[in-house]
Amino acid sequence: MSHILAATPSGTNTDSIAVETVFWILAFISVGAALAMILVRRAVHCAIMLAVVMLCLATMYAMQGAPFLAFVQIIVYTGAVLMLFLFVVMLIGISSSDSVVETIKGQRAAAGLAAIGLFLILILSIGHAAIGPAARTTAANNVDNINLTGLARLIFTTYVFPFEVTGALLITAAVGAMVLAHRERTAPKPTQRDLAARRLVSGQLAPDPAPGVYALHDAADRPALLPDGSTSELSVSQTLAPRDPNEETPPVRPELPAPAVTEAES
Amino acid sequence: MSPIHYVALSVILFVIGGVGVLVRRNAIVVFMCIELMLNACNLAFVAFARMHGNLDGQVIAFFVMVVAAAEVVVGLAILMAIFRARRSASVDDANLLKY
Numbered sequence: 001m002s003h004i005l006a007a008t009p010s011g012t013n014t015d016s017i018a019v020e021t022v023f024w025i026l027a028f029i030s031v032g033a034a035l036a037m038i039l040v041r042r043a044v045h046c047a048i049m050l051a052v053v054m055l056c057l058a059t060m061y062a063m064q065g066a067p068f069l070a071f072v073q074i075i076v077y078t079g080a081v082l083m084l085f086l087f088v089v090m091l092i093g094i095s096s097s098d099s100v101v102e103t104i105k106g107q108r109a110a111a112g113l114a115a116i117g118l119f120l121i122l123i124l125s126i127g128h129a130a131i132g133p134a135a136r137t138t139a140a141n142n143v144d145n146i147n148l149t150g151l152a153r154l155i156f157t158t159y160v161f162p163f164e165v166t167g168a169l170l171i172t173a174a175v176g177a178m179v180l181a182h183r184e185r186t187a188p189k190p191t192q193r194d195l196a197a198r199r200l201v202s203g204q205l206a207p208d209p210a211p212g213v214y215a216l217h218d219a220a221d222r223p224a225l226l227p228d229g230s231t232s233e234l235s236v237s238q239t240l241a242p243r244d245p246n247e248e249t250p251p252v253r254p255e256l257p258a259p260a261v262t263e264a265e266s
Numbered sequence: 267m268s269p270i271h272y273v274a275l276s277v278i279l280f281v282i283g284g285v286g287v288l289v290r291r292n293a294i295v296v297f298m299c300i301e302l303m304l305n306a307c308n309l310a311f312v313a314f315a316r317m318h319g320n321l322d323g324q325v326i327a328f329f330v331m332v333v334a335a336a337e338v339v340v341g342l343a344i345l346m347a348i349f350r351a352r353r354s355a356s357v358d359d360a361n362l363l364k365y
Contacts (some may be wrong), residue, residue, distance in 0.1 A: 016311060027275050034279050034302060037295075038286035046295045046308055053279070057305050064316045066324050069308075069331075076331055080313065081301065082339050088342045091353045103291075103358050111288035122277040131270040133318030150321045156281070161326050164330050167314050173336035180343035183350070 017064060030056035041234050043089045047082055060149045209235040272313035291316035293345050293355050297338065302336045 028054045029054035054077045062070035102108060155163050190198070200203060209224045209232055224235035277304060286299030308327040315323025349355050 014293060023271060027271075030275070030365060031278055031282070034282040036288065038299065039300065042292045043292055043298075046298050050298045053302060057309055059338055060275075060309060061312055063310050064272065065271075066312045066327075067326060069312060069327055072328065072331060073308075077305070077326075081335055084338055084342060085294065085298060091346065092294065092349050095334060098328060108289055114287040114288065118284060119277065119281040121272070122280070126270065131268070131273060132317060134269055134316045147321070147324075151324060154321050154325050155328070159329075162329060166329060167310055169333065169336050173339045177343040178274050178341045180340070180347045188332070198281075 022063065023060070026056045026059055043092075045084070047085050047089060050085075051082050054082070064148065068151055083188050204234075211235045211237075269313040269317040273310050276306040276313070277311040279303075279309070291356050291358055293318075293348070293357050294342075296357060297341055297345070301334060301338070304330060 033049045033052035033056070037046050037053070040046060040049065054073060058070045058073040058078070060066070061073060076095055092203035211220045211222055221234060222237055226232050283299045283301075283306060284304065285302035287296050289300065290296050308330055311323040311327040311330065313323075315327075317323060345355065348360055352359050
């Protein structure tokens with residue numbers, strides 16, 4: 001592990017052909033993935049493209065003598081933040097895609113112009129700035145020539161106050177997320193007695209039948225077969241029922257009759 | 267590789283993220299584009315740290331990551347609250363303050 005965590009002596013020997021090749025490959029992949037991210041319609045595909053960009057950037061951090069940041073990038077960004085994004089995408093709806101309708105007239109063109117302007121300004125400014133070659137990392141910064149130790153020393157000495165403020169920020173964010181996710185209950189929670197009374201009134205005392213388990217198909221969205229050969233709609237979860245069967249999972253046994261008779265009626 | 271290559275790449279990624287924020291309608295995708303911009307800034311910070319030969323830029327990039335994580339948590343919670351109230355994740359539908 002020490003050879004990974006050791007700070008690479010940046011300078012002449014890192015400017016090898018291999019590093020250059022890896023940089024260009026990663027640069028093209030990351031720019032392509034970023035472009036795909038703003039071009040694809042579905043939010044899930046955007047998240048995958050963002051993961052590609054983040055992994056490329058993590059590799060670049062490792063190439064630039066920042067192995068700790070590379071690991072943090074993979075663990076925190078691609079591991080935690082993107083999973084959070086995917087969770088919200090799943091909650092909001094996996095198939096939700098952007099509308100292509102422009103609500104503000106000429107917004108895309110204006111955005112493109114603004115992007116070109118921003119790009120020119122930034123490129124000109126870094127062209128004017130004196131960005132020299134990589135300097136050799138000083139021994140005072142890298143204790144024992146290990147990047148992690150040097151970072152820890154900096155965080156806990158020079159940057160100890162921002163570090164503490166970061167802790168306060170994280171706590172505030174956690175509390176804020178809990179407050180925002182909290183929902184006031186408008187009706188009192190039904191007790192067990194209420195549920196029992198409701199079940200008696202509904203006329204169906206037993207729980208719903210289990211979904212169908214066939215030799216060819218074993219899935220929760222397949223209805224159970226009744227003794228007379230018809231299917232029972234009651235056995236399919238309400239969440240799965242409205243799913244269009246022709247969308248992705250065609251029924252394995254299409255010759256089954258339509259669920260004319262359900263258990264509630266029989 | 268000279269740090270200027272990394273800085274140029276970070277500029278390109280930043281601009282792409284900015285375009286995404288401007289043109290996309292889905293609030294989650296807008297968030298992802300903001301993350302892309304933050305990542306581009308981090309790349310520039312790391313490149314500058316390497317250029318100067320000290321670790322301050324890496325520490326700043328680390329702080330940026332922490333703040334980005336906090337921002338994502340709160341932002342996605344807001345998004346969920348809006349989605350619960352309006353059944354939509356589009357930025358065009360959250361327009362109650364307009365009228």
